[in-house]
Amino acid sequence: MIKVEHLSKRYAEVYAVNDISFEVHEGEILGLLGPNGAGKTTTMRILTCYMPATSGTATVAGYDVFRESLKVRKEIGYLPENVPLYPEMRVKEYLSFRAKLKKLPYRERKMKIAECIEKCRIADVQNQIIGTLSKGYRQRVGLADSLVHDPKILILDEPTIGLDPNQIRQVRQLIKELGEKHTILLSTHILPEVEMLCGRVIIVNKGKIVAMDTTSNLGSQFRGGDNIVLEIRGNGEKIKDALSNIKGVKKVVWQDNGPVSNFAVEAEKGVDIRDDIFSSIVKNNGIIREMKRASITLEEIFHHITTQEKEVVV
Amino acid sequence: MKSIGTIFQREINAYFLSPVAYVIIAVFTVFSGYFFSVMLGITQETTLRYSLAYTQFILSILTPVITMRLFAEENKTGTIEPLMTAPVTDFEVVFGKFLSAWALYNIMIAPTAFYIIFLKWVGSPDYGAIISSYIGLVLMGGLFISIGLLVSAITKNQIVAAVIGIVALLILLVIGLASSGSEGALYSCLRYIGTYDHWETFTKGIIDSRDVVYYVSFTALLLFVVVRIVESRRWR
Ligand SMILES: Nc1ncnc2c1ncn2[C@@H]1O[C@H](COP(=O)(O)OP(=O)(O)OP(=O)(O)O)[C@@H](O)[C@H]1O
Ligand SMILES: [Mg+2]
Numbered sequence: 001m002i003k004v005e006h007l008s009k010r011y012a013e014v015y016a017v018n019d020i021s022f023e024v025h026e027g028e029i030l031g032l033l034g035p036n037g038a039g040k041t042t043t044m045r046i047l048t049c050y051m052p053a054t055s056g057t058a059t060v061a062g063y064d065v066f067r068e069s070l071k072v073r074k075e076i077g078y079l080p081e082n083v084p085l086y087p088e089m090r091v092k093e094y095l096s097f098r099a100k101l102k103k104l105p106y107r108e109r110k111m112k113i114a115e116c117i118e119k120c121r122i123a124d125v126q127n128q129i130i131g132t133l134s135k136g137y138r139q140r141v142g143l144a145d146s147l148v149h150d151p152k153i154l155i156l157d158e159p160t161i162g163l164d165p166n167q168i169r170q171v172r173q174l175i176k177e178l179g180e181k182h183t184i185l186l187s188t189h190i191l192p193e194v195e196m197l198c199g200r201v202i203i204v205n206k207g208k209i210v211a212m213d214t215t216s217n218l219g220s221q222f223r224g225g226d227n228i229v230l231e232i233r234g235n236g237e238k239i240k241d242a243l244s245n246i247k248g249v250k251k252v253v254w255q256d257n258g259p260v261s262n263f264a265v266e267a268e269k270g271v272d273i274r275d276d277i278f279s280s281i282v283k284n285n286g287i288i289r290e291m292k293r294a295s296i297t298l299e300e301i302f303h304h305i306t307t308q309e310k311e312v313v314v
Numbered sequence: 315m316k317s318i319g320t321i322f323q324r325e326i327n328a329y330f331l332s333p334v335a336y337v338i339i340a341v342f343t344v345f346s347g348y349f350f351s352v353m354l355g356i357t358q359e360t361t362l363r364y365s366l367a368y369t370q371f372i373l374s375i376l377t378p379v380i381t382m383r384l385f386a387e388e389n390k391t392g393t394i395e396p397l398m399t400a401p402v403t404d405f406e407v408v409f410g411k412f413l414s415a416w417a418l419y420n421i422m423i424a425p426t427a428f429y430i431i432f433l434k435w436v437g438s439p440d441y442g443a444i445i446s447s448y449i450g451l452v453l454m455g456g457l458f459i460s461i462g463l464l465v466s467a468i469t470k471n472q473i474v475a476a477v478i479g480i481v482a483l484l485i486l487l488v489i490g491l492a493s494s495g496s497e498g499a500l501y502s503c504l505r506y507i508g509t510y511d512h513w514e515t516f517t518k519g520i521i522d523s524r525d526v527v528y529y530v531s532f533t534a535l536l537l538f539v540v541v542r543i544v545e546s547r548r549w550r
Contacts, residue, residue: 048399051547073401080399084392086324088331100320101400145396 001026001153001183002047007056009042009207016042018207019056024153029179031198031215032187033302039207040187041081044157047185048078061152074103077146077182081157083138087131091122091141094130095148102149116144120174136167143174154178156186160193172197191302203302227294228265228277234286236261242280248273260289317402321410322417325384329418334383338376339422345372350429360437362429363517366447369426370513373458374487378479380418381462382472384411385544389470404544412456412463412537419455423448443519450516453529454509458483460536467543 002024009017017039024030032040045051047058049069058065061075086094095113104112117123120140125133130141139162146154159175160168175197178184188194194201195215203211203218211218232239240254243263248271253264267273274291281288329335346369353364388394397407433439461482466475490508493501505511512525 045395050395050399070401070403073399076399078396078399080392080395082392084395086328086393087391088328089324097320097324098396098400101317101397101402103316103401 002058002060002185004043004047004058005056007043007046007058008054009039009046009051010054015207017046017053020204020207020209021056022202022209022212024183024185026183027179028200029175029184029186029198031194031201032185032204033189033191033194033201034187034204035189037206038204040204041157042207043204044078044155044185044187048076048155049073074149075151076153076155077149077151079142079146079154079156079159081161083142085130085138085141087129089130090127091130091133092117092126094141095144098145099148104149112148112150116147119147119177120144121170135162136164139163139167139171143171147178152183154182154184154186156184158188159186160188160190168193226267226272226274228263228267228274229290229292229294230263230265230277230281230288231260231290232263232281232286232288233260234281234284238284239263239281239286242284243277246273246276246280248276264294315406317406318410318413321402321407322414325411325414326417328383329380329414334379335418338379338418339425342372342376342422343425345369346423346426347429350426360433360439362426362433362439362444362447365429366451366517367514370454370487370510371484373454374483375480376422377419377455377458378462378465378476378483380422381415381459381466381479382476383466384415384463385467386469386472386475390472398544398547404541408463408537408541408544412459412540415459415463416456419459420452423451423455440519443517446519446521447517449521450513450525453516453526453533454513456533457509457529457536460533460540461486464536464540464543467540 004023005021007017007020008015020039020043022030032043034040042051046053047060047065049065049072052066060072063071063075065072089097092113095116096109099109099113117126120143122137122140122144125137125141130138133141139159143156143159146156156175160171163171172193175184175186179197186197198215200214201212201218202209236254236256239261240252240263243249243252243265248268249265250268251266253266255262265273265277274293277291278288346365349368349372350362350365353368354360357364385394388397398404430439430444462475462479465479465482466472469475469478486507486509488508489504490510490512493504493508494511506528512528515522515525
């Protein structure tokens, strides 16, 4: 649905987007994840034909964003960052203006607007002046606008920024529902959001793609091996040696707390050492008080990638 | 092309939802009324010619105030982004905005029609000259607005847009005024570029095709430039 090839955008001396390539497939929700200034908004502005790329190509719904801008714009619904709206207009009036601008036929207009108002839960403010709306409602009006012409592709720039936790949940739920009928590209710097919504995620930093995979794969890709955290009663010294001798163990960290010791055991990639740990501890008369596999969250991957640390510390 | 109407309608609504439109109309009415009564008192002629000559100054100051928000406001608040990512052409946006400002301009000068009734009451006015004056006034408005629109398109700041617009219009007016009556290629060139000479012909009751061409082509050229400026964002 969206295909980006070697896209770059340069502002004076700095590259806001630097040679990125990716694809958004029909029907998927793709997350564009990155810290401030990573180039998410810039990428989206290029895809929505708001500004041109310095080099590279992008096609949206089969149309080139530079040469067939008008056709591209017909196919997309765009929620810009910070949701700029006309403050003097009323909500419904604004949606009607946008629907007309997006060439929605007269017959469908009324129905579609009512539908969007309901979907985005803005019925109670539909006659209110936009300038008096709260941030959350503005966000939803923006979302309703991006939906009004029932576009194939939705491009949402930080759709949940500035909302309270309840509203965030509602908007995420809404996006999830929309994902069933639309192809969605959304940007965010909130990790759980990506984990919750997106099938695939692209992590960008300083204009470059640093990782791109399915949300679940990214976890294992950067996890390296398992990290097993233990709390054991028994002879720490002896147990440490025993653990170190298990096949597939890379590193053992031992913290001696008297009769009870804490261990962190790092395994090689793809090796499950939990059974061996259990039996070797039992053999050495230790009692396992706790054993858990520390799973790495996207949060850690994100931090790891964007700060370029060599190793993930759990 | 349908979007021109959509843009036009929104802009007109926006004008009348803000106090600016009413203030402009009030200011214009007060000043044009003042010039009308003063000139009538001095010349004792039942014509709009002299009062409208002074009105040009007022229009040079008020028209940029009409146009200042058209693009500058959208640039500032960022609404230009959803606008330009909607499936509308740059020309539709520019022309819709132009027409809305022109409509407000014409609404602003409409109350002066009352003076004609007054003139008829005190004497017998030259209707031909009055009608051609109004044609000139409307054409001049189109030119003023396209200049204001251009200035608004290149800035985020409405005040800056208004000030530059006023200065530009006053220069255009003054170069015509200052060189009227002088001989030489330079002066006649300045006279041609300036608005004053062209408009004066209209007030005399003459509709010269050269003057019409001047206004229409100058306006069209400027609108073309504005479209290019708006468009330039897409290839910059
Ligand atoms: N008009 C501009 N002129 C110069 N530099 C710009 C311009 N717009 C963006 N940049 C730069 O481009 C880089 C990428 O900006 P962009 O807005 O795409 O980041 P982002 O990923 O959306 O960040 P955020 O999470 O803060 O929204 C930044 O370093 C920014 O300073
Ligand atoms: Mg951004």
